[in-house]
Amino acid sequence: MLCHRIFAAMLLSACLSSCGQAQEPQTLSIGQLFHHETSFGDAGFKGKNIGWGQAAPLYKKYDKAQKVELPKPSFAGLSVEKAIQKRKSVRSFMESPMNLEQLARILLSANGITQQRGGIARRATPSGGALYPLDLYVIATNVDELTNGLYHFQVSDSSLELVKEGDFSIQIFEAANEQRAVGASPITIILTARFGRITQKYADRGYRYAYIEAGAACQNIYLQATSLDMGTVAVGAFNDDSLNELLGIDGLHEAALLIMPVGYPAQR
């Protein structure tokens, strides 16, 4: 593995030299190497295909979990143009609760099934190969008729699966490097990627696709929150180990990508 990396670094360095951008192999960052190794060239995929085995299942399921059915979404709200115009990052929230219908709208906008097409249940965000690597978790701390806890959004039937009951606002605040925007909103969404769904087809390039898809889902959450007169912020600065541990995922096959607190803005 290390040999392969060094070889790739030398190759990339040689390529950059021939383009007039001389660079020593040891100066290449992991990001430069990642981008190079996941590129397509004339000879196809530049990286090494290690054989990715079986794909991870399309739907992650907590079979024994208590389930909460989400209400059908309402299509009332701002035009997409107005939502784009009004969208901004909100980092301070009122103590007002959210209701289940609002929560359903936000989750369905990010990762809900919208149509059946070509035998595939398509979702609100585009996905490379329609392989849908993302999963969404919700830390609920102030939602009407919902027990506080960590939930997993079950895409296949639009429900919430209770992973663990309790108030996790302090844990999520700490995992987000104690940013004050996190832990004080009625809900906090965490976007994760289950890489095995997409690497099986695209090898390491699948990581790029998962990150891009998280960006699309993130924007949908921003726009839906805006349409509900609420706000959110994409939080990428967090302690990966703490957050993955809180979610009960290993950080390798499934890893947290973004935290998004959602609620009514404290200042307008």
Ligand SMILES: Cc1cc2nc3c(=O)[nH]c(=O)nc-3n(C[C@H](O)[C@H](O)[C@H](O)COP(=O)(O)O)c2cc1C
């Ligand atoms: C990938 C990503 C990571 C971000 N991480 C953080 C973060 O950790 N903390 C934070 O307060 N804002 C974070 N932001 C929000 C940006 O700071 C914000 O979008 C930017 O300042 C532009 O402001 P606007 O969203 O109000 O237009 C992040 C945004 C993105 C897209």
